[in-house]
Amino acid sequence: MKLLHLDSSILGQHSASRELGAAIVARWQRDVRGIEVTYRDLAANPLPHLSGGSLAQANADEAATAAAVMDEFLSADVIVVGAPMYNFGIPSQLKAWIDRVAVAGKTFRYTADGPQGLAGGKQVIVAATYGGKHPVESGRNFVEPYLGQVFAFLGIDDVEFVSADGLSVSPEQRVTSISAARARIDVALPLAA
Numbered sequence: 001m002k003l004l005h006l007d008s009s010i011l012g013q014h015s016a017s018r019e020l021g022a023a024i025v026a027r028w029q030r031d032v033r034g035i036e037v038t039y040r041d042l043a044a045n046p047l048p049h050l051s052g053g054s055l056a057q058a059n060a061d062e063a064a065t066a067a068a069v070m071d072e073f074l075s076a077d078v079i080v081v082g083a084p085m086y087n088f089g090i091p092s093q094l095k096a097w098i099d100r101v102a103v104a105g106k107t108f109r110y111t112a113d114g115p116q117g118l119a120g121g122k123q124v125i126v127a128a129t130y131g132g133k134h135p136v137e138s139g140r141n142f143v144e145p146y147l148g149q150v151f152a153f154l155g156i157d158d159v160e161f162v163s164a165d166g167l168s169v170s171p172e173q174r175v176t177s178i179s180a181a182r183a184r185i186d187v188a189l190p191l192a193a
Contacts, residue, residue, distance in 0.1 A: 001035050003028055004076035008042045008094035009084045009129075016167050016178055020127035021082035023185045024162065028078065031191055038072050042093040049092070050099040066100050073101040074119065081126045081147070085134060089142045098150055107154045117155020124151050124159045125189065127181075131168035162189065 005025050009015035028035055047069065048054065048062055057063040073079070083090050101107055107119040126147055134141040144161050151159050162184055164177040 001032060001077045002075055003035055003037045003078040003080060004072050005037055005039045005080045006042060006094070006097065007040075007082040008091040008097075009082055010043045010091065010093075011084075012043075015082070015084065016129040016164055016174070017082035017084040017127045019178065020129065020162055020164060020181050020185065021080050023182055024080045024125050024127060024189065027185055027189060028080075028191060035078075038076070040069075040072065040097075042097050043091070046093045047096040047100055049096050069097065069100045070103065070106060073107070077122060079122060079124045081124065082129075083126050083143055083147060084129045085131070085141070085143050088134075088140060090146065102150065102154060115153060117153055120155035120157070122156050122158070124156055126159065126161045128161050128163045129167060130163070130165040133166050133169070135165070160189065 003025065005021060007015070007018050007021055009017045011018070025037060029037065047065065053059060054062060054066070057066075081094070083094060086092075101119075104110065108115055108117050110116075124147075126144070128143050128147075130141070130143075134143075136144050144163070148159050148161075151157075162181050164181040166173040166177055168174075
């Protein structure tokens with residue numbers, strides 16, 4: 001079994017999404033024998049944003065990186081995504097990764113009946129973190145609906161969110177939210193076998 005671990009926070013060791021993502025990966029390593037982990041830090045080593053040159057594969061190095069990113073995604077059985085909220089959405093570094101894996105003919109196709117995802121059979125777990133209180137039903141949280149839609153479009157219907165919110169409200173709230181998320185990871189997070 002292969003697990004792809006992505007981090008997108010720009011906060012390094014101070015990042016709650018990195019902390020929770022690492023805890024999710026550790027749980028998989030503890031409970032699933034023989035799991036192989038590939039790690040990509042999208043903030044430390046950002047992918048170029050999609051451009052006309054990207055689509056034309058005008059730069060050989062960029063094209064090779066895009067092919068490697070696609071291979072990592074397609075070969076993964078499980079994908080763990082660290083996704084902090086920046087200005088109500090995902091970091092641009094994570095969007096650049098999505099643009100490299102959402103490719104017609106590889107991970108989805110258009111049919112007479114509408115789009116069809118080609119990357120099914122994977123499990124995605126998103127460590128979503130929020131400085132404020134942004135429940136999905138508030139209409140201010142575009143992280144979870146967007147990522148759920150993207151992965152569903154690619155054919156992945158097994159998407160779990162481990163969220164911690166209110167992290168900037170107070171130090172006590174940060175501890176409470178991260179502790180609750182870690183408890184869910186340790187006890188209630190479903191693992192595919």
